[in-house]
Amino acid sequence: MEKGKILLEIATFTPVSALTAAKAGADRIELCSGFSEGGLSPSAGTIQYVREKLQIPVHVMIRPRIGDFIYDAAEKGIILKDIAFCKQLNINGIVTGALNPDGKIDKDFMQKVIEAAGEMSVTFHRAFDLTSDLSESLETLVDCGVSRVLTSGGKASVPDGLETIISLVSQANDRIIILPGGGITTGNVKNIIQRSGVKEIHFSGKSIIKSYMEPKDGISLTSHGLVNDYEWFECDTEKIEALKVKLNG
Numbered sequence: 001m002e003k004g005k006i007l008l009e010i011a012t013f014t015p016v017s018a019l020t021a022a023k024a025g026a027d028r029i030e031l032c033s034g035f036s037e038g039g040l041s042p043s044a045g046t047i048q049y050v051r052e053k054l055q056i057p058v059h060v061m062i063r064p065r066i067g068d069f070i071y072d073a074a075e076k077g078i079i080l081k082d083i084a085f086c087k088q089l090n091i092n093g094i095v096t097g098a099l100n101p102d103g104k105i106d107k108d109f110m111q112k113v114i115e116a117a118g119e120m121s122v123t124f125h126r127a128f129d130l131t132s133d134l135s136e137s138l139e140t141l142v143d144c145g146v147s148r149v150l151t152s153g154g155k156a157s158v159p160d161g162l163e164t165i166i167s168l169v170s171q172a173n174d175r176i177i178i179l180p181g182g183g184i185t186t187g188n189v190k191n192i193i194q195r196s197g198v199k200e201i202h203f204s205g206k207s208i209i210k211s212y213m214e215p216k217d218g219i220s221l222t223s224h225g226l227v228n229d230y231e232w233f234e235c236d237t238e239k240i241e242a243l244k245v246k247l248n249g
Contacts, residue, residue: 006193006247007200009059009179010240011039017235018050018058021205024240029054030095030123030202032061035233036225039063039125041082051089059093059123060086069099069106069127076109083116093121095150103132105140114145121147123179129154134164138171148177150202157183158192166196186239186246193247201247205239208232 009028010021013035021029031050034040039061042050047060062082064075071079079096086094094117098106105124114122124146131137134154141149151168153161158180169178180192181202189201211230221229 006198008240008244008247009181009200009202010235011181011202011204012235013039013206014232014234015046015049017206017233019053020235020237021240022054022056024205024235024237025244026056026240028057028059028092030059030061032063032095034066035206036227037066040066044085047086047089047091051091057092059095059121060091061125062086062094062096063125069097069130070101071098071106071109076112080112080116083113083120087116087118087120091120093117093123093147095123095125097125097127099127099131103130105131105137105144107140107144110141110144110146123147124149126150126152126182129161134168135171138168138176142172142175146176148179148200150179150181152180152182159183159188162192162195165192165198169196169198184243186242189243189246190249201243203240203243204233205236205243206233207236207239209234 007027009030010026011030012018012021013032018029018031031042032039033042040063062079064078083094098109100106124141128149128151152158153164155161165180172178178198179200179202180198184203209232215230
């Protein structure tokens with residue numbers, strides 16, 4: 001990245017979206033599945049395909065299930081296996097997070113994650129926003145050696161949590177990267193950057209896709225939510241390009 005440029009990370013939930021985002025100007029891809037679930041681990045085939053197709057950095061979401069971020073021994077073992085798989089494929093980074101029941105960072109496990117990741121960058125995802133004390137949690141992540149934290153400032157969106165993000169950037173003091181994500185638009189991104197001084201932005205830039213299939217009445221394979229059997233989200237080239245223009249303007 002050129003000095004002074006803002007790095008644009010695009011959250012993608014399908015292989016097609018990853019390729020679309022890269023072509024539209026993403027500087028880095030966060031590769032996930034399960035948009036409606038808040039982001040889950042993508043399949044092995046998806047990770048391999050995207051790694052082979054893209055030249056820009058790819059960070060892979062490592063989250064084995066929907067729900068909270070308190071993991072049992074089996075789930076922790078799966079997380080470490082997924083990290084090892086990404087390492088074998090020369091993935092640039094992983095995105096994960098684990099908490100304790102008291103709302104604090106699971107420091108012991110995160111230290112194991114850092115060790116397993118080796119040279120891969122480690123981002124702690126928005127489980128951070130669910131912790132009981134963001135300032136304390138940030139120090140814990142610094143101690144663990146985490147590279148960055150994805151956050152909306154402990155609120156529903158970055159604009160709502162901007163004052164906290166400003167405080168976190170100051171506290172971080174370049175020891176860890178603060179990556180704002182959630183509710184960022186072309187209309188607010190410049191203000192967020194100018195007020196907080198962040199150097200990276202997380203954006204999805206998605207639009208809903210409608211299937212060409214004729215719906216079949218009386219049956220649904222998905223639970224009620226943001227999407228259904230005949231709709232899903234993909235990255236939108238125009239939205240990503242428009243945000244990129246704002247970042248470089």
